[in-house]
Amino acid sequence: MKDKHREAYREEAYELLAELEESLLALEQDPEDEELIGRVFRALHTIKGSGAMFGFEDIVAFTHEVETVFDQVRNGQVPVTKALVDLSLAARDEIRAMLDGGAPEDSLKKQEIMAAFRGLIPEAEMTAGPGPDPSPAGEETLGAGTPVTYRIRFRPAADIFLTGTNPLSLLHELRQLGEFNVVAQTEAIPFLTDINPEHCYTAWDIFLTTSRGLDAIADVFIFVADDSGLDIQVIDDGSGSAEDYKKLGEILVARGDLDESSLKRYLAQGPLIGEALLQEGLVSCDKVQSALVEQRHVRTVQRKKQEAEGAASLRVPAAKLDKLVDLVGELVTVQARLSQTAIDCNDPHLTSIAEEVERLTCDLRDNALNMRMLPIGTIFSKFQRLVRDLSAELGRKVDLITEGAETELDKTVLERLNDPLVHLLRNSIDHGIEPPEVRLQAGKPGHGKIRLTARHAGAQVIIQVQDDGGGLDHETIKAKAVQMGWLTPETEISDKELFNFIMSPGFSTAKEITSVSGRGVGMDVVKKAIEALQGSIEIDSQPGVGTAITIKLPLTLAIIEGLLVTIDHDFFVVPLSVVTECVELTREDVARAHGHKIAKVRDEIVPYVHLRERFDIEGRPPAIEQIVITEMNGNKVGLVVDQVIGEQQTVIKSLGRVYRSAAGISGATLLGDGTVALILDALQLVQGQQAGELIN
């Protein structure tokens, strides 16, 4: 049981560390931002606080040092510098290592970081030492962890102006502590004939939500508390929800502005208690106003808190979701069988049930797949750090701009996308963005920009990595391609085709090998990884302007829309995302092409792959075959089959180990009657055909 909790803590801590990293990087850009400082502090505080509960003593002791410094930063005693951010990022990495269990108990690095943090604190400010806070847990929670809402009733002495204190500055100080609302109580202001203009007749009801604790509030009133009326009450400890906060009448009763029996009497009269109380003059307008503001304040704070928590309201292990999607996949297959049986039986009752099941299965499938969708921003945030560290290492100045972080992708796709994107970003920094002096000479700003964007386009997600660097060098690439024997120097070749060479295995034009790139592995690995995700990759580049790499990916890999086709008695599925149209292929068409595998589709020449030949299927093809025309990376290629049956919900099943290396097949699926259909990997089929032609 304890392990389960420790695991839950780890997961939460990983999220907090990601937030910590993000906040630190933002803080580096804007060192004065108090909200960011607060976020850093809160993340550290929670890591430490929860760590103590689950027995991560090493993390507690270590984080304590960092937290202490950020407490000082919060109080304006320690400034935010690049050195502090660097140190804090190193500390973040160390905490991560401790969480993973990879850091030795007393590693030198850990000791150095701790010492460095201690060195940042002035001697007098040093606390009792590392370890959990000595204060009891409850006090700690109320004191500086969870935000608590207070009602502060402040009635200054009449002569407060004469003591040189301006009540407005007290209110300003309180406003700095957190979410703040105030209602002036003006009942005591006399008529103009009786007023002493230098006296204070106003009192205030203040509503403040803060995690800074009672002491911080009391500090604001330290010089006026003796002569003033001051009452501070906790009205919400942060545990309630927005809907169940007190009603207006209950607030007035709780404050002692209305007695319980009067409330009951008014409640019996009708719902608009505020109006009724005012009309009767039982409670003053100021008090009703104050109660209303209290209600609004608490509800707003609670709603904000719920919204913040809403994003991660339920934590489910990913494996359970994967299992759910598997089961839904099975269900989709069974549903297809049911529909088929209903058609075969020609029974209207069964047909109606089958249709209902089909509708529900469809909804269930969409919902189950949606649950596995994660915003791409979860991996974007890691890249900020990568770009920062790499550009420093390579002496570049690079800003990473991300857009579309909210774009969602299937968890599996997202996990496998991380490495290719890291490669692309590394390439952009190492090969793309020029050193600052070169950029300035070229009339560009010294800071390079890399834009990492994601957006939805139909059932696909388009991800682009675009830099404003030097662009790809046509001549160097061509020379290298010639050197590798892929081209003759005379070959005329389009930019797009030329750029594709850089994704071939063994291609690198880097003059020196760095730790980052230049070893000729990278782009081919990226291409393979993207293709393994059923995606495609395109390069566009202009000399001196920059390079853009566009990746197109399917939203999910679990269930796809497919086009079911047959060759002889065998069934195949072509992913619908690559299909553009289907046309007929007659024997005359074949004869007209004089042995070349090309078809003329509306004046356009389209090469095709004859699948019956490709898969060595025996038997005679029908007189009229069908060409399924696919489009990948801007090129059209046909796949010739006997018959096109129609669209098919395809639950992808991976092939067994023995068949995994079969070229041109990416998986299999079960049809309604239990028959197996192979899912075609159109890209591989086309590439295979091209390779075959080259050999011939």
Next chain:
Amino acid sequence: MKGKKKALTEPQIIKFAGDLTIENSQELHKILLTALNNANQLLVTFEGVTAADLSFMQLLCSAHRTAVRTDKHLELASPRPGVLKAAVQELGFIRDKGCVLDTQASCIWKEGWE
């Protein structure tokens, strides 16, 4: 601070400008008191106001209460300078409804302060 009065035509306009703060509160008090004694309808303008504090809010509130009690009418003109709006908001004077003394439903803290 200055507060100029126009001739005794109705409504009488009181033009407040400069610092409406505790240092000038005695003088501000006198201007409002005299104006309310001499006119039945008052319009207060704020063009050129550079600062305002609690003492002035209390005087305005008091003047309005006095006007209502003596069956006179006091109204605040727009536009209102940012410093004045900020002071009213920060001191918590804004109201959804007028107080029990506001029998004319003309509470000065209800509108025009956002």
